[in-house]
Amino acid sequence: MSDTTRPVEATQTQAEPPGASGPGEVSGAEIVLTDVVKRYAGQDAAAVGGLTLTIPAGEIVMFVGPSGCGKTTSLKMINRLIEPTSGTIEIAGKDIRTQSENQLRRQIGYVIQGGSLFPHMTVEKNIAIVPKLLGWDRSRIHDRVTELLDLVGLDPERYRNRHPRELSGGQQQRVGVARGLAADPPVVLMDEPFGAVDPITRQRLQDELLSIQRELHKTIVCVTHDIDEAIKLGDRIVILREGAEVAQYDTPEVVLSAPADDFVADFVGAGSSLKALSLARVEDIELRHPTTAKVGDAVAKVTEQARANGDTAVVVLDDRGRPVGWPWLRQLRGDRIVRPEGELIDVDIRSTLNDALDSMLSSSHGAAVVTGERDQYLGVVDFDAVTTHIRLLEEQRGE
């Protein structure tokens, strides 16, 4: 699929954010697990029975499997929250036991379900924990917090001094991600990061993670029990069965089209052709470019322009090029375009067609606004484009 042409790249010139062009350098590090065993006292079967795995630098690798399969145990051995009974783990070629636990953990991002923010600390203090432990000076920490909040899509000035309980679940999880990335670690471990939020928020957070990863190229190891999440986020998926035995370790495409055995086939589940919609991404199809307006533009001028383009609605962007609303022309009142109320449901350019369809269904436009890095506006995707793409895939498959 990736060798098909991507019309998006040719048409996204108008909203390409500054400094975000092209993929950045890989800042992640390779992780190698060699015959890692974890045996708990008093239990016959090993929780992890000899896991050998190479996680390439700069990729997202998803650990997925039924509960109790040892996926979380395997993850926690990477930052030594759990000590292996035997075997070695190396990060960037260095055995993780060569330094103290705390030194190691400060170099590995850790993101937990629900964010696990400390309720008595402000957003800023939560994010600043690791930088402080590493002895950064105050102004550097301040700037870093600003940068990170911006990265995860929270207005720094509005949120930095809030306490976690003043945030929604999705916002808390965003701060949790920012905290994990705070000291710019090469490796980030995520333990069911989006398990505690509602489906729509989860989808957005997943999109944002993909968008962040496009910029940062960390090595991300993420545990989930949700195969759809694994397919969507993973560059590779590790499907584990009991005792953390690797059932299959491959790209989502291969796992879907050629499951290694019945266990994997069962786990991936029925409807894998529908799941294939999770493999096609918005960036694979052509975006539409309706009229846009900035907050503060003259309504009369915008209306005129939209009519000339044959549009009945305009996408409103804020001063940083992020879409904030998609009002119909008849909803535009007053002299100047104001920031519309309510939250705009948008999809990331790397979203799966599955998610994009979801968003379209909940929009009165029968289409969804598409954003790229740092929520920059890219265009609009509609039903027609998706159905055309599906037909194209069907034809390819038929050949």
Added chain:
Amino acid sequence: MSRRGIVVELLVPVVLVVLILGGYVWWRETANLNPTELRQLDWATIRGEAWEHIKLTVVSSVLVVLIAVPLGVVLTRRGMTWLSPIAVGIANIGQSAPSIGLIVLFYIWLNVHPFWTGFRVTVLTLTLYGILPVLRNTITGLRGVDRTLVEAARGLGMSAPARLLRVELPLALPVIMAGVRTTLILVVGTATLATFIDGGGLGDTINSGIQLYQFSVMVAGAVLVVALALVVEWVGRVLELVIRPRGV
């Protein structure tokens, strides 16, 4: 609780104390008192006793916190938890033993040494007596801290002391402070017993009332102790609100 609720809650004891003290002053200045009453209820005497009473309460409570909080921390560390039922059991005995017996026994036993004045023996007794609520609440509070938050702190590379000081204790603080308040109330009431071993405090006034068959003096002493207890309880509540970390 709403801001308004807190204000009302803090205002009620203030009004009560003003009413009680106002009533006392009015009675003291207008009633026709006999010479014994006048001597016993002399303003300077009352002031001195109140001050001693406060000193007993504050010194004992501070000692309680200094002993019980670290003890509670130690008893919740890994590998030590088996000790906590034993420690709580001992503290329980300390609290359930009749305080008057405890104070007199300690005095008889310790007063042979000049260091152990009535004041100091009272502080010792009150400290032992008041340890239980703070110890128990420190243990409960620390155990009640969300385990996932403690693990998150470990995962971020915080050392054990940093986890304790920056995560566990702040999150347990509201529960610990509730214990401190209970201790304050226990101690301020029990401090009246200091009078029996020459430890001072407002118990002196009550006791002389009993000794001299002066009913009015006895009641006056009791009323003043009640007012002081209300003030101490109020201070405890304010401390609780002020020390409580924001966002919890």
